[in-house]
Amino acid sequence: MSHLPFGRNLWNPLSVRRFLPLFAAVVVGCATASGDETNQKLDIYFIDVEGGAATLLVTAAGESILIDSGYPDHGGRDLNRIVRVAKEVAGRKQIDKAIVSHWHLDHYGNHAALVSRIPVKQFFDRGIPDVFPEDKGFDERIALYRAATQNKSIPLAPGNELELAQGEAKSATPRLTAKVLTGSGQTVANVGPANPFAAEHFAKPEDTSDNAKSLSVLFTLGDFAFLTCGDLTWNTEHKLMSPNNPVGQVDLFMVTHHGLNVSNNPVLVRAIEPVVTVTCNGPTKGGAKEVLETLAKIPSLKAQFQLHRNIQLPDGVQPPVQRIANSSDTADCQGRYIKASVEPDGKKFTIEVEGQDPETFDVMKK
Numbered sequence: 464m465s466h467l468p469f470g471r472n473l474w475n476p477l478s479v480r481r482f483l484p485l486f487a488a489v490v491v492g493c494a495t496a497s498g499d500e501t502n503q504k505l506d507i508y509f510i511d512v513e514g515g516a517a518t519l520l521v522t523a524a525g526e527s528i529l530i531d532s533g534y535p536d537h538g539g540r541d542l543n544r545i546v547r548v549a550k551e552v553a554g555r556k557q558i559d560k561a562i563v564s565h566w567h568l569d570h571y572g573n574h575a576a577l578v579s580r581i582p583v584k585q586f587f588d589r590g591i592p593d594v595f596p597e598d599k600g601f602d603e604r605i606a607l608y609r610a611a612t613q614n615k616s617i618p619l620a621p622g623n624e625l626e627l628a629q630g631e632a633k634s635a636t637p638r639l640t641a642k643v644l645t646g647s648g649q650t651v652a653n654v655g656p657a658n659p660f661a662a663e664h665f666a667k668p669e670d671t672s673d674n675a676k677s678l679s680v681l682f683t684l685g686d687f688a689f690l691t692c693g694d695l696t697w698n699t700e701h702k703l704m705s706p707n708n709p710v711g712q713v714d715l716f717m718v719t720h721h722g723l724n725v726s727n728n729p730v731l732v733r734a735i736e737p738v739v740t741v742t743c744n745g746p747t748k749g750g751a752k753e754v755l756e757t758l759a760k761i762p763s764l765k766a767q768f769q770l771h772r773n774i775q776l777p778d779g780v781q782p783p784v785q786r787i788a789n790s791s792d793t794a795d796c797q798g799r800y801i802k803a804s805v806e807p808d809g810k811k812f813t814i815e816v817e818g819q820d821p822e823t824f825d826v827m828k829k
């Protein structure tokens with residue numbers, strides 16, 4: 464599998480404005496867009512996998528990138544939902560890049576099974592551990608993953624940049640970028656302007672689970688920025704964001720770790736000034752009150768969306784009902800997705816709960 468180690472400096476005009484660190488990155492993965500027709504926008508589908516994660520990006524160039532794949536089992540529930548969105552909703556004939564944020568079941572539950580339903584061109588992960596005591600079934604599961612990837616999955620590390628297909632070159636159309644910010648507990652260099660929220664950090668107990676090793680990826684299209692951090696936890700968020708902010712401002716933020724309060728350190732979520740958040744929670748997992756309140760107080764925030772109503776919280780604490788995709792418990796859930804759609808110039812984006820009218824938001828000028 465192509466793993467192109469030609470040195471490339473992230474200090475290009477786009478990343479200068481985002482304060483990304485000065486060091487050589489590895490550009491990984493050849494751009495192999497399937498060439499299926501697209502609407503020329505960057506579409507991001509947050510697929511409901513009942514408290515796991517599965518996020519499908521379809522770029523203007525027709526490239527499809529799936530980050531995480533929900534839970535296994537449940538009669539193929541999450542697998543079917545991913546395949547429905549990829550094929551029927553987004554019109555994809557293949558997944559070009561399938562990324563595993565970390566080795567927990569709610570994130571790579573269907574990577575192996577996917578290949579029997581839709582071709583997957585390339586796999587990326589944080590590197591496969593030799594042993595993984597957290598999951599007694601890991602050996603069996605990882606064997607299936609290795610088989611599906613034909614032992615060619617590409618390990619990602621902080622500073623790597625994914626090579627993406629860019630479509631037709633139009634001078635006014637900004638370039639889409641995807642940069643890895645964290646992975647295996649490491650972070651990009653802490654360069655950039657001082658983070659005014661750094662002093663708000665207080666340490667939480669060390670997280671020895673794989674959550675702390677999650678891959679975080681920052682996508683940018685002109686001024687637009689989308690950040691997804693898997694299940695990254697509190698102290699690693701601090702490590703990334705203190706004392707300086709190497710990320711910059713983020714318009715669309717996938718709330719980390721299903722919106723649990725062992726993640727979403729204010730040092731990170733306040734510093735990135737999100738305009739819109741989407742929480743990939745389940746009826747009884749994530750969407751925590753403390754996180755909702757931390758986000759609601761951020762001056763830049765225009766709207767919070769959730770895949771599920773948290774059935775354990777009063778409605779008044781949660782986003783309004785039209786911004787919650789699924790209100791019932793898992794047994795009756797219809798699995799509606801939330802879709803973001805970014806204009807080709809990266810200046811506006813819409814958020815649509817499946818079956819409802821989209822809402823439009825302005826991207827913040829960087």
Ligand SMILES: [Zn+2]
Pocket residue numbers: 514515516567569570694720721
């Ligand atoms: Zn998770």
